[in-house]
Amino acid sequence: MRKLTYFIACSIDGFIGDPDGDASAMLPFVDAEYFEFLKAEYPETMPTHGRRPLGIDDLPNKRFDTIIQGRASYDLALKEGVTSPYAHMRQYVASRTLAESPDPEVEIIAEDLVGRVRELKAEDSAFDVYLCGGSRLAGELIDEIDELVIKSYPIVLGSGMPMFGSGFAVGEFTLGSVRTFGNGAVVRTYSRKR
Numbered sequence: 001m002r003k004l005t006y007f008i009a010c011s012i013d014g015f016i017g018d019p020d021g022d023a024s025a026m027l028p029f030v031d032a033e034y035f036e037f038l039k040a041e042y043p044e045t046m047p048t049h050g051r052r053p054l055g056i057d058d059l060p061n062k063r064f065d066t067i068i069q070g071r072a073s074y075d076l077a078l079k080e081g082v083t084s085p086y087a088h089m090r091q092y093v094a095s096r097t098l099a100e101s102p103d104p105e106v107e108i109i110a111e112d113l114v115g116r117v118r119e120l121k122a123e124d125s126a127f128d129v130y131l132c133g134g135s136r137l138a139g140e141l142i143d144e145i146d147e148l149v150i151k152s153y154p155i156v157l158g159s160g161m162p163m164f165g166s167g168f169a170v171g172e173f174t175l176g177s178v179r180t181f182g183n184g185a186v187v188r189t190y191s192r193k194r
């Protein structure tokens with residue numbers, strides 16, 4: 001069984017963006033040291049159209065070969081005219097409103113989201129499944145998440161879009177690794193206690 005990993009950027013107080021989800025306040029923390037880390041350990045989490053200008057679009061995937069994101073997160077790419085933002089992975093977008101996929105490389109999941117994710121996790125692959133977000137999708141899939149990779153940046157937002165758009169429930173995780181960066185960013189990994 002492979003893992004569903006929620007790989008997510010957030011503030012110290014656990015918000016993944018402003019109240020509308022805009023995460024641009026976090027971008028300044030992607031400095032040289034941090035970028036080298038992403039390049040070395042999670043290159044596939046950078047969108048294809050962002051990798052190309054940096055000349056790193058041929059980096060092999062390290063952790064994930066499949067990505068799932070919510071329609072609102074996918075919309076950000078569509079607004080830039082990009083229909084296949086993670087061309088180096090198999091791409092799934094959860095949506096009940098997108099009647100058909102804007103791109104043959106992107107499969108829409110309209111029904112039985114949890115069942116489809118369980119099928120993806122049951123596939124035989126050395127790579128895990130990257131849950132990209134956003135908040136609502138992560139909330140829907142919270143019980144399916146096996147691993148968290150939380151990239152927290154040294155900012156407090158006070159309010160904003162929560163990491164999970166779900167109700168109250170205590171879920172227990174075990175701390176794996178903690179990596180700190182000169183600019184105050186901290187990347188923690190956790191695995192779910194089953």
Ligand SMILES: NC(=O)c1ccc[n+]([C@@H]2O[C@H](COP(=O)([O-])OP(=O)(O)OC[C@H]3O[C@@H](n4cnc5c(N)ncnc54)[C@H](OP(=O)(O)O)[C@@H]3O)[C@@H](O)[C@H]2O)c1
Pocket residue numbers: 007008009010016017020021022023069070071072073074076094095096097098109110111112113132133134135136137138140161165
């Ligand atoms: N900080 C970070 O690392 C990070 C990462 C990713 C995203 N974000 C931010 O997150 C924001 C978007 O988050 P969000 O919570 O508003 O939306 P979202 O989770 O990206 O997408 C929500 C949409 O997903 C679809 N969906 C959710 N559950 C579903 C189900 N069970 N079956 C079928 N479709 C389902 C629905 O689409 P339809 O309405 O089409 O039915 C729903 O409106 C963006 O602004 C982005 O910037 C931040």
